[in-house]
Amino acid sequence: MIKVYVPRDSTALSLGADRTAKAIIAEAQKRGIEIELVRNGSRGLFWLEPFVEVGTNQGRVAFAPVQPKDVSGLFDADFLHAGAHPLNLGLTEELAWLKKQQRLTFARVGITDPVSLEDYLAHDGYKGLHNALKMSGADIVKTVTDSGLRGRGGAAFPTGIKWNTVLGAKGEQKYVVCNADEGDSGTYSDRMIMEDDPFVLIEGMTIAGIAVGATQGYIYLRSEYPHALKVLNETIGKAYVAGYLGDDVCGSGKAFHLEVRRAAGAYVCGEETSLLESLEGKRGLVRFKPPLPAIEGLFGKPTIVNNVISLATVPIILDKGAQYYADYGMGRSRGTLPIQLAGNIKQGGLVELAFGATLRELLYDFGGGSATGKPIRAVQVGGPLGAYLPESQFDTPLDYEEFTKIWAVLGHGGIVAFDDSVDMAKMARYAFEFCAIESCGKCTPCRIGSTRGVEVMDKITSGKEHANNIQVLRDLSDTMLNGSLCALGGMTPYPVMSALNHFGEDFGLKQTETAA
């Protein structure tokens, strides 16, 4: 039977994928044609959603974007046999946008039915866990360390070293916590993994648990992701039934239990210690470190806290080996980064590449420039706490250390483009406003500084004691940068100061005054 694929990813749904799927089913019935409709994940070419594919002998052929009104015409053109049609894009695998990528973490995303365990197994699923079950905990940790994998949530701390601390920590109960509180604007790779290939996250967390002797895992999922919640609960249930979770994982005698916990709309809970407080049922106040969560984490027990992408990358490392993964990348940034193109961009979507590609390649070769067709004036990389970069920095390679050199961060790999209509003073003000809304209130620089920042920005834009207030802005940023307890207050100066230093004209500064 001919298979027709219509994605069930949130972005596809937000552009009408359910209506498209219904129209295809109805039209097939009307014409008496039998088809099998698969709700796959998204290939990540989001500007082309709903992205419909048809299975043929040559491979899957793409038709996109397909709205219900196009469906009857597609049947007329015999799209079920890859017939000629203006929406026929040819073989999906041959699309340059996909062909140029190096998909390791996202190897299955868009190809498989996310809630089908059979599909997962048929596409190399659970090979990593089976290898891990034959290894000692120390050897699993060493493999992750040797792969060079660093925390993909943004902090870029070596994952293996974190695991090793938990492995060595004494404790009858240990935990694995997945940080799925993906709150950064311009990022959606965690969401895609959870909706489009959830078993890879479940497998990664299971491997983490087996490695360090943790028997309970929690996925702390943001409440803004209702679709991801449903998919995770459904697939965790299937993993239990099939023996991939529970008291005896794959007959190994080792236990690993997994549960999704819903967050409640607090950005600061993406900070790991605040997240742990929240999981314990408390206000999400940031904790002092030390002690590290690896020593005293959830309920005071040794805890691995990793981002979704970090954990979802573990299975392929355990499947293909540390060296296979480490062979990708540059410098100390090993492997690949799932990059998310967002904002004012013509071809937005998920691009997984080895570290080292430049922003310019991403914005223009993949992104196709701005959506509005105007010049891209600024990009913010790494979420609301990331720096704004001007065109002169677009040749910076995506690499943790290269970004640090230009006082910027790669963060979670989100790239938000702005065209030349953007007012950077307004964006700086917004950074403070956001920090004020989301501050947990524990430390003064963040709690008070963010509100003072909004006030100072208002004075600057209204021209009140201009030179004086520019200096106040710099001093305030310095205080927040050096005096805040966590990255929320500590990194709000990144968007603010980068906007001031690169786009001083928006702050009423003359060219000569900008490079302070």
Added chain:
Amino acid sequence: MVTTLTAVDLEKIQAHITAHKDVPGALLPLLHAIQDDIGYIPEEAYPLMAKGLALSVAEVHGVVTFYHHFRTHPAGKHVLQVCRAESCQAMGSEKLEAHIKSILGIDFHQTTADGAITLEPVYCLGNCACSPAVLIDEELYGRVDSQKIDEIIQEARSSS
């Protein structure tokens, strides 16, 4: 405190407390269960939750008020969340936000007079390749312009 809770609601709340009292870190899951069920977290329920989970009423109040997601008063029939984050701003969400406020005649955190729609800001819906985005109840929309939002609101009003 004025009691407005019906006996049925109280019974539901008590059942959720009983179901959650032995869960580690129970308070957030409990609050979600209550809000999913009756639409908000009534202040009258704080002492019940505190007793059930061996917490102080102040602790319960502290947690409820810390998180943007929890509400202490009933919302309208539909909750419309409009993204205010950077990616959506880059695609004109400010204009969209102003349009929505003007056609609904309300500001953020308010409910329309007919009780149909509560308007809330949200900071990222993870739909950033197709900004601007809105979420109505659990239905996500991308590339939303003023025409599309009018349709979405119309549809919500007629379905209620």
